[in-house]
Amino acid sequence: MKILYLTIELIVGFFSLFIIVKFVGKKIISQISPFTFIAAIVLGELLGNALYDHKIGVFYIVYSMTIWGGLLFLVEYLSQKFLAFRGVVEGKPSALIKNGIVDREALMKNRMNVNQLQSLLLQSETFSIREVAYCYLEVNGSISILKKSKYQKTAQEDFNIPSKVVSVPVTLIRDGEVLWDEIFDIGFNESWLKSQLNNQNIIDYKDVFIAEWLQGDGLFVQPSRNKIGTMHALFLMKGRL
Structure with missing residues:
Protein backbone atom coordinates (compact mmCIF):
# COMPACT_ATOMS: atom_id res chain seq x y z
CA MET A 1 0.00 0.00 0.00
CA LYS A 2 2.87 2.41 0.82
CA ILE A 3 4.40 1.75 -2.59
CA LEU A 4 1.10 2.59 -4.25
CA TYR A 5 0.75 5.87 -2.31
CA LEU A 6 4.36 6.83 -3.06
CA THR A 7 3.83 6.10 -6.76
CA ILE A 8 0.73 8.27 -6.87
CA GLU A 9 2.46 11.10 -5.00
CA LEU A 10 5.44 10.96 -7.34
CA ILE A 11 3.24 11.12 -10.42
CA VAL A 12 1.14 13.97 -9.01
CA GLY A 13 4.25 15.86 -7.85
CA PHE A 14 5.96 15.38 -11.20
CA PHE A 15 3.10 16.79 -13.24
CA SER A 16 2.44 19.56 -10.70
CA LEU A 17 6.06 20.67 -10.93
CA PHE A 18 5.94 20.46 -14.72
CA ILE A 19 2.80 22.61 -14.89
CA ILE A 20 4.18 25.24 -12.49
CA VAL A 21 7.43 25.59 -14.44
CA LYS A 22 5.56 25.89 -17.74
CA PHE A 23 3.05 28.28 -16.21
CA VAL A 24 5.46 30.57 -14.37
CA GLY A 25 8.14 30.62 -17.06
CA LYS A 26 11.70 29.59 -17.77
CA LYS A 27 13.15 32.18 -15.40
CA ILE A 28 12.69 29.82 -12.48
CA ILE A 29 14.99 27.33 -14.22
CA SER A 30 17.71 29.79 -15.17
CA GLN A 31 17.36 31.53 -11.78
CA ILE A 32 18.17 34.95 -13.22
CA SER A 33 17.37 36.78 -9.98
CA PRO A 34 17.74 36.11 -6.23
CA PHE A 35 13.97 35.74 -5.96
CA THR A 36 13.73 33.00 -8.62
CA PHE A 37 16.71 31.23 -7.03
CA ILE A 38 14.97 31.08 -3.65
CA ALA A 39 11.64 30.22 -5.27
CA ALA A 40 13.17 27.21 -7.03
CA ILE A 41 14.73 25.93 -3.80
CA VAL A 42 11.49 26.26 -1.82
CA LEU A 43 9.50 24.61 -4.60
CA GLY A 44 11.85 21.63 -4.57
CA GLU A 45 11.72 21.44 -0.77
CA LEU A 46 7.92 21.48 -0.76
CA LEU A 47 7.76 18.55 -3.14
CA GLY A 48 10.61 16.60 -1.56
CA ASN A 49 9.36 16.90 2.01
CA ALA A 50 5.81 16.05 1.00
CA LEU A 51 6.86 12.87 -0.81
CA TYR A 52 8.72 11.42 2.15
CA ASP A 53 6.35 12.48 4.91
CA HIS A 54 3.81 9.67 5.26
CA LYS A 55 1.35 11.93 7.08
CA ILE A 56 1.00 14.20 4.04
CA GLY A 57 -1.34 13.00 1.34
CA VAL A 58 -1.74 13.83 -2.32
CA PHE A 59 -4.19 16.65 -1.56
CA TYR A 60 -1.64 18.54 0.54
CA ILE A 61 1.02 18.13 -2.15
CA VAL A 62 -1.28 19.61 -4.78
CA TYR A 63 -2.50 22.33 -2.42
CA SER A 64 0.95 23.50 -1.29
CA MET A 65 2.40 23.51 -4.79
CA THR A 66 -0.66 25.28 -6.18
CA ILE A 67 -0.42 28.05 -3.56
CA TRP A 68 3.33 28.45 -4.14
CA GLY A 69 2.92 28.38 -7.91
CA GLY A 70 0.13 30.96 -7.69
CA LEU A 71 2.33 33.27 -5.63
CA LEU A 72 5.16 32.90 -8.15
CA PHE A 73 2.83 33.72 -11.01
CA LEU A 74 1.45 36.75 -9.13
CA VAL A 75 4.94 38.11 -8.52
CA GLU A 76 5.89 37.61 -12.17
CA TYR A 77 2.68 39.28 -13.32
CA LEU A 78 3.22 42.30 -11.05
CA SER A 79 6.85 42.53 -12.20
CA GLN A 80 5.71 42.79 -15.80
CA LYS A 81 3.05 45.39 -15.05
CA PHE A 82 4.88 47.66 -12.59
CA LEU A 83 8.47 48.76 -13.10
CA ALA A 106 30.03 49.67 -5.63
CA LEU A 107 32.26 46.79 -4.54
CA MET A 108 31.55 47.49 -0.87
CA LYS A 109 27.83 47.87 -1.53
CA ASN A 110 27.77 44.43 -3.15
CA ARG A 111 30.02 43.00 -0.41
CA MET A 112 32.82 42.20 -2.83
CA ASN A 113 36.56 42.73 -2.82
CA VAL A 114 39.18 43.07 -5.54
CA ASN A 115 40.07 39.38 -5.41
CA GLN A 116 36.50 38.37 -6.16
CA LEU A 117 36.26 40.91 -8.97
CA GLN A 118 39.45 39.59 -10.55
CA SER A 119 38.16 36.02 -10.22
CA LEU A 120 34.94 36.93 -12.05
CA LEU A 121 36.94 38.68 -14.77
CA LEU A 122 39.12 35.60 -15.21
CA GLN A 123 36.01 33.45 -15.59
CA SER A 124 34.97 35.81 -18.40
CA GLU A 125 38.36 35.39 -20.13
CA THR A 126 39.51 38.83 -19.05
CA PHE A 127 42.94 38.62 -17.46
CA SER A 128 43.51 42.26 -16.61
CA ILE A 129 41.44 45.10 -15.20
CA ARG A 130 43.16 47.43 -17.65
CA GLU A 131 41.26 45.73 -20.49
CA VAL A 132 37.84 46.70 -19.08
CA ALA A 133 35.99 49.90 -19.88
CA TYR A 134 32.75 48.93 -18.12
CA CYS A 135 31.85 45.97 -15.92
CA TYR A 136 28.37 45.32 -14.53
CA LEU A 137 27.40 42.85 -11.82
CA GLU A 138 24.11 41.33 -12.92
CA VAL A 139 21.33 40.40 -10.51
CA ASN A 140 22.12 36.69 -10.86
CA GLY A 141 25.75 37.18 -9.78
CA SER A 142 27.33 37.03 -13.25
CA ILE A 143 29.19 39.94 -14.84
CA SER A 144 28.85 41.71 -18.17
CA ILE A 145 31.99 43.28 -19.61
CA LEU A 146 32.61 45.92 -22.25
CA LYS A 147 36.31 45.96 -23.08
CA LYS A 148 38.29 48.95 -24.22
CA SER A 149 38.50 49.23 -28.00
CA LYS A 150 42.12 48.12 -28.27
CA TYR A 151 41.37 44.96 -26.27
CA GLN A 152 38.32 43.91 -28.22
CA LYS A 153 38.72 40.72 -30.22
CA THR A 154 39.86 40.92 -33.82
CA ALA A 155 41.05 38.27 -36.21
CA GLN A 156 44.80 38.70 -36.63
CA GLU A 157 44.83 36.92 -39.96
CA ASP A 158 42.46 39.58 -41.37
CA PHE A 159 45.10 42.25 -40.82
CA ASN A 160 48.23 40.14 -41.31
CA ILE A 161 49.31 40.92 -37.75
CA PRO A 162 52.23 38.79 -36.54
CA SER A 163 51.63 36.72 -33.43
CA LYS A 164 53.02 37.99 -30.14
CA VAL A 165 54.04 36.23 -26.95
CA VAL A 166 51.11 36.12 -24.53
CA SER A 167 51.87 37.20 -20.95
CA VAL A 168 49.73 36.89 -17.83
CA PRO A 169 49.23 40.11 -15.80
CA VAL A 170 50.51 40.02 -12.23
CA THR A 171 48.92 41.95 -9.37
CA LEU A 172 51.64 43.71 -7.36
CA ILE A 173 49.60 45.89 -4.98
CA ARG A 174 46.06 45.27 -3.78
CA ASP A 175 44.21 47.58 -1.38
CA GLY A 176 47.45 49.31 -0.39
CA GLU A 177 49.27 46.07 0.46
CA VAL A 178 52.34 45.10 -1.57
CA LEU A 179 52.52 41.49 -2.74
CA TRP A 180 56.28 41.08 -2.43
CA ASP A 181 56.30 37.43 -3.50
CA GLU A 182 54.76 38.40 -6.84
CA ILE A 183 57.31 41.19 -7.32
CA PHE A 184 60.26 38.91 -6.61
CA ASP A 185 58.85 36.17 -8.85
CA ILE A 186 58.91 38.47 -11.89
CA GLY A 187 62.49 39.55 -11.12
CA PHE A 188 61.96 43.02 -9.63
CA ASN A 189 62.63 44.56 -6.21
CA GLU A 190 61.46 47.35 -3.93
CA SER A 191 63.57 50.07 -5.54
CA TRP A 192 62.08 49.25 -8.95
CA LEU A 193 58.56 49.42 -7.54
CA LYS A 194 59.19 52.77 -5.87
CA SER A 195 60.63 54.12 -9.11
CA GLN A 196 57.58 52.99 -11.07
CA LEU A 197 55.20 54.56 -8.57
CA ASN A 198 57.19 57.81 -8.41
CA ASN A 199 56.81 58.10 -12.17
CA GLN A 200 53.05 58.24 -11.55
CA ASN A 201 53.40 60.73 -8.64
CA ILE A 202 52.69 58.11 -5.97
CA ILE A 203 54.95 57.87 -2.94
CA ASP A 204 53.09 55.72 -0.41
CA TYR A 205 51.96 52.15 -1.18
CA LYS A 206 48.77 52.80 0.78
CA ASP A 207 47.72 55.32 -1.86
CA VAL A 208 47.40 52.49 -4.41
CA PHE A 209 44.11 50.68 -4.80
CA ILE A 210 45.48 48.19 -7.31
CA ALA A 211 48.73 47.91 -9.30
CA GLU A 212 49.20 45.35 -12.04
CA TRP A 213 52.22 44.48 -14.16
CA LEU A 214 52.03 43.15 -17.70
CA GLN A 215 55.09 42.31 -19.74
CA GLY A 216 55.26 44.60 -22.75
CA ASP A 217 52.60 46.97 -21.41
CA GLY A 218 54.19 48.15 -18.18
CA LEU A 219 52.62 48.94 -14.81
CA PHE A 220 48.93 49.78 -14.54
CA VAL A 221 48.09 51.71 -11.35
CA GLN A 222 44.76 52.86 -10.00
CA PRO A 223 45.20 55.11 -6.96
CA SER A 224 42.84 55.01 -4.03
CA ARG A 225 39.88 57.38 -4.07
CA ASN A 226 41.55 59.93 -1.75
CA LYS A 227 44.69 59.92 -3.86
CA ILE A 228 42.70 60.48 -7.05
CA GLY A 229 41.11 63.54 -5.46
CA THR A 230 44.50 64.90 -4.37
CA MET A 231 46.05 64.36 -7.80
CA HIS A 232 43.10 66.10 -9.45
CA ALA A 233 43.44 69.09 -7.11
CA LEU A 234 47.16 69.38 -7.85
CA PHE A 235 46.44 69.23 -11.56
CA LEU A 236 43.95 72.10 -11.26
CA MET A 237 46.43 74.16 -9.23
CA LYS A 238 49.15 73.66 -11.84
CA GLY A 239 46.70 74.69 -14.57
CA ARG A 240 45.94 77.96 -12.77
CA LEU A 241 49.60 78.70 -12.30
Whole structure:
Protein backbone atom coordinates (compact mmCIF):
# COMPACT_ATOMS: atom_id res chain seq x y z
CA MET A 1 0.00 0.00 0.00
CA LYS A 2 2.87 2.41 0.82
CA ILE A 3 4.40 1.75 -2.59
CA LEU A 4 1.10 2.59 -4.25
CA TYR A 5 0.75 5.87 -2.31
CA LEU A 6 4.36 6.83 -3.06
CA THR A 7 3.83 6.10 -6.76
CA ILE A 8 0.73 8.27 -6.87
CA GLU A 9 2.46 11.10 -5.00
CA LEU A 10 5.44 10.96 -7.34
CA ILE A 11 3.24 11.12 -10.42
CA VAL A 12 1.14 13.97 -9.01
CA GLY A 13 4.25 15.86 -7.85
CA PHE A 14 5.96 15.38 -11.20
CA PHE A 15 3.10 16.79 -13.24
CA SER A 16 2.44 19.56 -10.70
CA LEU A 17 6.06 20.67 -10.93
CA PHE A 18 5.94 20.46 -14.72
CA ILE A 19 2.80 22.61 -14.89
CA ILE A 20 4.18 25.24 -12.49
CA VAL A 21 7.43 25.59 -14.44
CA LYS A 22 5.56 25.89 -17.74
CA PHE A 23 3.05 28.28 -16.21
CA VAL A 24 5.46 30.57 -14.37
CA GLY A 25 8.14 30.62 -17.06
CA LYS A 26 11.70 29.59 -17.77
CA LYS A 27 13.15 32.18 -15.40
CA ILE A 28 12.69 29.82 -12.48
CA ILE A 29 14.99 27.33 -14.22
CA SER A 30 17.71 29.79 -15.17
CA GLN A 31 17.36 31.53 -11.78
CA ILE A 32 18.17 34.95 -13.22
CA SER A 33 17.37 36.78 -9.98
CA PRO A 34 17.74 36.11 -6.23
CA PHE A 35 13.97 35.74 -5.96
CA THR A 36 13.73 33.00 -8.62
CA PHE A 37 16.71 31.23 -7.03
CA ILE A 38 14.97 31.08 -3.65
CA ALA A 39 11.64 30.22 -5.27
CA ALA A 40 13.17 27.21 -7.03
CA ILE A 41 14.73 25.93 -3.80
CA VAL A 42 11.49 26.26 -1.82
CA LEU A 43 9.50 24.61 -4.60
CA GLY A 44 11.85 21.63 -4.57
CA GLU A 45 11.72 21.44 -0.77
CA LEU A 46 7.92 21.48 -0.76
CA LEU A 47 7.76 18.55 -3.14
CA GLY A 48 10.61 16.60 -1.56
CA ASN A 49 9.36 16.90 2.01
CA ALA A 50 5.81 16.05 1.00
CA LEU A 51 6.86 12.87 -0.81
CA TYR A 52 8.72 11.42 2.15
CA ASP A 53 6.35 12.48 4.91
CA HIS A 54 3.81 9.67 5.26
CA LYS A 55 1.35 11.93 7.08
CA ILE A 56 1.00 14.20 4.04
CA GLY A 57 -1.34 13.00 1.34
CA VAL A 58 -1.74 13.83 -2.32
CA PHE A 59 -4.19 16.65 -1.56
CA TYR A 60 -1.64 18.54 0.54
CA ILE A 61 1.02 18.13 -2.15
CA VAL A 62 -1.28 19.61 -4.78
CA TYR A 63 -2.50 22.33 -2.42
CA SER A 64 0.95 23.50 -1.29
CA MET A 65 2.40 23.51 -4.79
CA THR A 66 -0.66 25.28 -6.18
CA ILE A 67 -0.42 28.05 -3.56
CA TRP A 68 3.33 28.45 -4.14
CA GLY A 69 2.92 28.38 -7.91
CA GLY A 70 0.13 30.96 -7.69
CA LEU A 71 2.33 33.27 -5.63
CA LEU A 72 5.16 32.90 -8.15
CA PHE A 73 2.83 33.72 -11.01
CA LEU A 74 1.45 36.75 -9.13
CA VAL A 75 4.94 38.11 -8.52
CA GLU A 76 5.89 37.61 -12.17
CA TYR A 77 2.68 39.28 -13.32
CA LEU A 78 3.22 42.30 -11.05
CA SER A 79 6.85 42.53 -12.20
CA GLN A 80 5.71 42.79 -15.80
CA LYS A 81 3.05 45.39 -15.05
CA PHE A 82 4.88 47.66 -12.59
CA LEU A 83 8.47 48.76 -13.10
CA ALA A 84 8.96 49.80 -9.47
CA PHE A 85 7.82 46.38 -8.24
CA ARG A 86 10.19 44.72 -10.70
CA GLY A 87 13.09 46.72 -9.29
CA VAL A 88 12.28 45.60 -5.73
CA VAL A 89 11.93 41.91 -6.62
CA GLU A 90 14.63 41.47 -9.25
CA GLY A 91 17.02 44.29 -8.39
CA LYS A 92 19.22 45.95 -11.00
CA PRO A 93 22.83 45.59 -12.21
CA SER A 94 25.62 47.41 -10.41
CA ALA A 95 28.48 49.11 -12.26
CA LEU A 96 31.72 47.83 -10.73
CA ILE A 97 34.01 49.46 -13.31
CA LYS A 98 33.24 52.75 -15.02
CA ASN A 99 35.48 54.26 -17.70
CA GLY A 100 38.23 51.84 -16.70
CA ILE A 101 38.10 52.83 -12.99
CA VAL A 102 37.06 50.33 -10.34
CA ASP A 103 34.23 51.73 -8.21
CA ARG A 104 35.20 50.84 -4.65
CA GLU A 105 31.87 51.98 -3.24
CA ALA A 106 30.03 49.67 -5.63
CA LEU A 107 32.26 46.79 -4.54
CA MET A 108 31.55 47.49 -0.87
CA LYS A 109 27.83 47.87 -1.53
CA ASN A 110 27.77 44.43 -3.15
CA ARG A 111 30.02 43.00 -0.41
CA MET A 112 32.82 42.20 -2.83
CA ASN A 113 36.56 42.73 -2.82
CA VAL A 114 39.18 43.07 -5.54
CA ASN A 115 40.07 39.38 -5.41
CA GLN A 116 36.50 38.37 -6.16
CA LEU A 117 36.26 40.91 -8.97
CA GLN A 118 39.45 39.59 -10.55
CA SER A 119 38.16 36.02 -10.22
CA LEU A 120 34.94 36.93 -12.05
CA LEU A 121 36.94 38.68 -14.77
CA LEU A 122 39.12 35.60 -15.21
CA GLN A 123 36.01 33.45 -15.59
CA SER A 124 34.97 35.81 -18.40
CA GLU A 125 38.36 35.39 -20.13
CA THR A 126 39.51 38.83 -19.05
CA PHE A 127 42.94 38.62 -17.46
CA SER A 128 43.51 42.26 -16.61
CA ILE A 129 41.44 45.10 -15.20
CA ARG A 130 43.16 47.43 -17.65
CA GLU A 131 41.26 45.73 -20.49
CA VAL A 132 37.84 46.70 -19.08
CA ALA A 133 35.99 49.90 -19.88
CA TYR A 134 32.75 48.93 -18.12
CA CYS A 135 31.85 45.97 -15.92
CA TYR A 136 28.37 45.32 -14.53
CA LEU A 137 27.40 42.85 -11.82
CA GLU A 138 24.11 41.33 -12.92
CA VAL A 139 21.33 40.40 -10.51
CA ASN A 140 22.12 36.69 -10.86
CA GLY A 141 25.75 37.18 -9.78
CA SER A 142 27.33 37.03 -13.25
CA ILE A 143 29.19 39.94 -14.84
CA SER A 144 28.85 41.71 -18.17
CA ILE A 145 31.99 43.28 -19.61
CA LEU A 146 32.61 45.92 -22.25
CA LYS A 147 36.31 45.96 -23.08
CA LYS A 148 38.29 48.95 -24.22
CA SER A 149 38.50 49.23 -28.00
CA LYS A 150 42.12 48.12 -28.27
CA TYR A 151 41.37 44.96 -26.27
CA GLN A 152 38.32 43.91 -28.22
CA LYS A 153 38.72 40.72 -30.22
CA THR A 154 39.86 40.92 -33.82
CA ALA A 155 41.05 38.27 -36.21
CA GLN A 156 44.80 38.70 -36.63
CA GLU A 157 44.83 36.92 -39.96
CA ASP A 158 42.46 39.58 -41.37
CA PHE A 159 45.10 42.25 -40.82
CA ASN A 160 48.23 40.14 -41.31
CA ILE A 161 49.31 40.92 -37.75
CA PRO A 162 52.23 38.79 -36.54
CA SER A 163 51.63 36.72 -33.43
CA LYS A 164 53.02 37.99 -30.14
CA VAL A 165 54.04 36.23 -26.95
CA VAL A 166 51.11 36.12 -24.53
CA SER A 167 51.87 37.20 -20.95
CA VAL A 168 49.73 36.89 -17.83
CA PRO A 169 49.23 40.11 -15.80
CA VAL A 170 50.51 40.02 -12.23
CA THR A 171 48.92 41.95 -9.37
CA LEU A 172 51.64 43.71 -7.36
CA ILE A 173 49.60 45.89 -4.98
CA ARG A 174 46.06 45.27 -3.78
CA ASP A 175 44.21 47.58 -1.38
CA GLY A 176 47.45 49.31 -0.39
CA GLU A 177 49.27 46.07 0.46
CA VAL A 178 52.34 45.10 -1.57
CA LEU A 179 52.52 41.49 -2.74
CA TRP A 180 56.28 41.08 -2.43
CA ASP A 181 56.30 37.43 -3.50
CA GLU A 182 54.76 38.40 -6.84
CA ILE A 183 57.31 41.19 -7.32
CA PHE A 184 60.26 38.91 -6.61
CA ASP A 185 58.85 36.17 -8.85
CA ILE A 186 58.91 38.47 -11.89
CA GLY A 187 62.49 39.55 -11.12
CA PHE A 188 61.96 43.02 -9.63
CA ASN A 189 62.63 44.56 -6.21
CA GLU A 190 61.46 47.35 -3.93
CA SER A 191 63.57 50.07 -5.54
CA TRP A 192 62.08 49.25 -8.95
CA LEU A 193 58.56 49.42 -7.54
CA LYS A 194 59.19 52.77 -5.87
CA SER A 195 60.63 54.12 -9.11
CA GLN A 196 57.58 52.99 -11.07
CA LEU A 197 55.20 54.56 -8.57
CA ASN A 198 57.19 57.81 -8.41
CA ASN A 199 56.81 58.10 -12.17
CA GLN A 200 53.05 58.24 -11.55
CA ASN A 201 53.40 60.73 -8.64
CA ILE A 202 52.69 58.11 -5.97
CA ILE A 203 54.95 57.87 -2.94
CA ASP A 204 53.09 55.72 -0.41
CA TYR A 205 51.96 52.15 -1.18
CA LYS A 206 48.77 52.80 0.78
CA ASP A 207 47.72 55.32 -1.86
CA VAL A 208 47.40 52.49 -4.41
CA PHE A 209 44.11 50.68 -4.80
CA ILE A 210 45.48 48.19 -7.31
CA ALA A 211 48.73 47.91 -9.30
CA GLU A 212 49.20 45.35 -12.04
CA TRP A 213 52.22 44.48 -14.16
CA LEU A 214 52.03 43.15 -17.70
CA GLN A 215 55.09 42.31 -19.74
CA GLY A 216 55.26 44.60 -22.75
CA ASP A 217 52.60 46.97 -21.41
CA GLY A 218 54.19 48.15 -18.18
CA LEU A 219 52.62 48.94 -14.81
CA PHE A 220 48.93 49.78 -14.54
CA VAL A 221 48.09 51.71 -11.35
CA GLN A 222 44.76 52.86 -10.00
CA PRO A 223 45.20 55.11 -6.96
CA SER A 224 42.84 55.01 -4.03
CA ARG A 225 39.88 57.38 -4.07
CA ASN A 226 41.55 59.93 -1.75
CA LYS A 227 44.69 59.92 -3.86
CA ILE A 228 42.70 60.48 -7.05
CA GLY A 229 41.11 63.54 -5.46
CA THR A 230 44.50 64.90 -4.37
CA MET A 231 46.05 64.36 -7.80
CA HIS A 232 43.10 66.10 -9.45
CA ALA A 233 43.44 69.09 -7.11
CA LEU A 234 47.16 69.38 -7.85
CA PHE A 235 46.44 69.23 -11.56
CA LEU A 236 43.95 72.10 -11.26
CA MET A 237 46.43 74.16 -9.23
CA LYS A 238 49.15 73.66 -11.84
CA GLY A 239 46.70 74.69 -14.57
CA ARG A 240 45.94 77.96 -12.77
CA LEU A 241 49.60 78.70 -12.30
